[in-house]
Amino acid sequence: MTTAASAAFTAPAEADIPSGPLGDVIRQGRDIFTDTPEHAKAYVGNGLSCSNCHLDAGRLANSAPLWGAYGMYPQYRKKNGHVNTFGERLQGCFRYSMNGKAPPLDSAEMVALETYAWWMAKGAPVGVKLPGAGYPKQNFKPPLPADYVRGEKVYAANCALCHGADGQGQQVAGRNVFPPLWGAQSFNWGAGMHELGNAAAFIKANMPLSRGGTLSDQDAWDVAMFMDAHERPQDPRYTGDLAETRAKYHDTPDSLYGTVVNGHLLGAAPESH
Template structure:
């Protein structure tokens, strides 16, 4: 592959999500309260909605999200015999005021009987149905269902009937206002029983932060002492900040780069990786055990420190990978192992083109500045792709080749394979051309560190982008 071209990026990000409304454009809650009388007929005097009728709760929803919904109702993108004429008759300022008012109200949990379908819905929300290409709902709406920003609304505590109808509306053409077509694509893959189950699950959760525990899911892991340790490994994999905090230095999770909790092909599945160790690695210049490979993940990808060999964290993760690998031939390449290796791009990877791809396909989730996004309760949802909370310069994802393969196969989430090879190369270069935490192997000199550890066209470490030498210590 030819050397990637790094041009200056002068264009501002055009984060296309119309749901994003800047604070200084928001409305006035007091004026909104004066306008809300007619709304109460369906949504209730406190905006809590109506479970029996399937009327959504508005209280506590993000103001930008609410404003966008009203805007959509006023267009053919969102068709509703009641809401469409109402929204069309509201001036823009009144839509903003109403959105500000309902955002200011406190949500309340639903008073509905338990639905036995909720257990199946919890599995779909937490694990998705990757066989259909359906990622977990929690990947975008947060594990607590409390939503993320203006584009990914809270689902927790919304009436089950409303949630099920909303999913069906993506399918029957009642709405088409989803950013990047994400929800329409997912809803069309769900069976009717899955729609009912996931709606029942989210209706069972509280919209108040901290009131709903995360679900305990049945798994295919063994129901014995080995399985007990493997389950701990899966828990660490999904949430290392909660279960291995002393070794973690950022907000990333193992599952950010190894989808479906390390099971998904073409996202470096853990069972397939386990088959290849012990192995000689150029990165370490010796034969690594699988446990040593895991140590590197903590040191580089998690920007933390290596758990000592034999530590319960490493034992649990290795046990989890072993269980996932059972039945597969040791020492062999299996389909979907690692990340796909893309052919060289037709044109040299380009920073400016990558910025355009990022703005249109990635910024919705990872933010215009690449810093990721957290849920309304402050829990990490979308990982940081660069900056202080991301992986450091020693991580495998700083390789443009690795990043392009992962992106092509898996991103945008739920729409893997929709980017062209060229777009994947361009946006990988763009992502890896931003500053991030220092390589722990830093020698004290950027040029020497590049020569020793990053001497490849696939690394931007030590290169100059927009007048800044990447990896150079701040002065």
């Protein structure tokens, strides 16, 4: 297992998806993953697709690839306080990142997504964190505390071209080419990307698109701060009290929810409730 885990994993080629009923469901899962609002619209509350954060249709290393996640479940998650199956983990993506509702575990959409993930992880060791799985966060800290003003400058220079000066992304024919980073059509306050460490690690490894690794650690943290210091849809676990919700679900320096940044109390905007 140690030897297998130390070698780079390569997911099966898309051209190798088999024909027949199994292949049909794998392809259905791929389609849901790459255009979620079109193929799982009953469960999506914003314009995002899975592949907006899991790049290259869930293949790209250091972008939380499916092949790095599938074999790590079941596992205990502090976020909901119990052992999660892989299906439950996917349900959380719909609830938080998609700001929608969880598909039933036996739904056609969930079966297709799990089958696609199984295919992507075919041949990977089970229960072993593979190189390139998740986001590269180990020992990843900025020299200085993350800063909104510096982050605004990094955003203008490196991110606004694709995501817009207003952070609302770009669409073609009603579909996101570049996703919104805040506001009503972005991920909500319960999503993992709202946490500074997750966002900074993703940005450092993958952004600007096709130029991952070109920002400094400090720039990645600063622009993550800028992005995550904007309002977005409310955490669906909101108790009706902002401070109580922060204490219960966001009691970490990584979360800006319920804190004041740039003169704004995050999570308190009327459209957030």
